Amino acid sequence: MPPRGARRSPALASSSRAGIWRGVTTFDEFELRANDVxxxxxxxxxxxxxxxxxxxLPARARERGAPPHWLGSLRVPRLDAAVAQVIARGGATLGPVSRARAVCRDPGGAVFGLSEEPTSRAPGPFVWHELHTDDAGRAFAFYEGLARWRPGAAFEGPVTARLLDGADGAILETLGRVPGIHPHWLFYGPVEDLxxxxxxxxxxxxxxxxxPVETPGGRTIAVCEDPEGAAFGLQRAC
Structure with a gap:
């Protein structure tokens, strides 16, 4: 169920509350970092x-030229062990690591969070996540240990896509094939009327x-930017 005080928009939002609010993705916490909150x-x-x-948007991130963006966090059983694994596998932490949370960068440059304790924040309204990277094999090897993902079906086309079995997501090798794409996680929210x-x-x-376009996996999606330039996806609700 949505948190107290949350409002729904029947015209645009999906009517499937379970799909939005019960954490069907591997990422269980989402935070938008914006200029105008x-x-x-x-x-x-x-x-x-x-x-x-x-x-x-943190001042330190702004000073480094980071634009507004969505940050998704993976739940891990032990934050210290997960951070050590990130570093050992070629990733890095960004800023200080707190007792319960860390912001990290994978070897390809995509930013993500790690969270150990249950969060008091409401989970975000996303049902699908995609990593856009230049080396899908390297990325999968990096995240497999952190999130216990297993490879699913693969699709070849303008980009190479590898589904994450049971994790409601995929890793896409888009860099070098699609102009203007940098390594990042992209999160999709469901809507009734795309x-x-x-x-x-x-x-x-x-x-x-x-x-809007239909993907090889049968999803109808659109990739967007909000008024401040933060990237996100929309997916037609099933």
Missing amino acids: GAARAFYTRLLGAEPTVTA ARAVAFVREAGGRVGHG
């Missing part, structure tokens, strides 16, 4: 029908970079 919260509440966790949701993104000052 209030405006960003209003945009996603209208679009996805639930109020997300939004925080101010065409209407895409129109809302544009009307609100965002951008639709790809789609």
